[in-house]
Amino acid sequence: MIHLREFSYRSKIAQLARFLGQLPQERSLYRYAPGKWSLKEVLGHITDNERIMSYRLLRIARGDRTPLAGYDQDVLMSGAAFDLNPLSDVLEDYTAVRRATLSLLKGLPAEAWSRKGVVGGNESTALAWAYILAGHEIHHMNIISERY
Numbered sequence: 072m073i074h075l076r077e078f079s080y081r082s083k084i085a086q087l088a089r090f091l092g093q094l095p096q097e098r099s100l101y102r103y104a105p106g107k108w109s110l111k112e113v114l115g116h117i118t119d120n121e122r123i124m125s126y127r128l129l130r131i132a133r134g135d136r137t138p139l140a141g142y143d144q145d146v147l148m149s150g151a152a153f154d155l156n157p158l159s160d161v162l163e164d165y166t167a168v169r170r171a172t173l174s175l176l177k178g179l180p181a182e183a184w185s186r187k188g189v190v191g192g193n194e195s196t197a198l199a200w201a202y203i204l205a206g207h208e209i210h211h212m213n214i215i216s217e218r219y
Contacts (some may be wrong), residue, residue: 084169087114087212091162099158103218108148110219111161115153116144117211118165124204125172131188132179132197141191176201 091099091114099111108116127139153161184198195203 084166088162088166090215091158094158096158098219099161100154101219109154110215111153111156111158112148112151113211113215113219114161114165115151116148117208118161118168119147119151120144120207121165121168121172121204124200124207125168125175127188127190128197128200128204129175131186131190131195131200132183134186136188138189139191172204 091110094110100109102109123142130137130139179197184196184201186197187194188197189195190200
């Protein structure tokens with residue numbers, strides 16, 4: 072199961088890099104509606120979210136039952152400056168974070184996947200966070216393919 076997930080994550084990196092690598096720099100600033108994020112901001116959000124969710128997964132997988140807080144994506148975005156960076160830098164950051172996530176997933180022992188922790192007042196397993204991580208990116212990739 073972990074190997075299939077790893078292959079899927081690796082193919083996502085390549086797929087996203089190919090798609091974004093073909094875009095002109097100005098297209099990365101496109102917003103499909105007022106108040107919506109640019110393409111670079113969406114990629115930055117995916118990266119930020121993966122950092123946070125991987126941290127949660129790590130804590131739960133290692134057996135840390137200390138309750139973890141939620142976060143406000145809009146606050147994180149208001150403090151970010153993704154649009155000021157070249158698309159290649161935003162993509163490089165995404166790739167580095169994804170590789171770190173893959174390394175984490177690959178190194179977890181079988182018993183870690185069923186360990187439970189509390190995030191935002193809700194109990195969940197490390198395995199659930201791996202699926203949440205993957206689902207979050209799929210959600211945004213669908214939006215990117217439909218609207219950008």
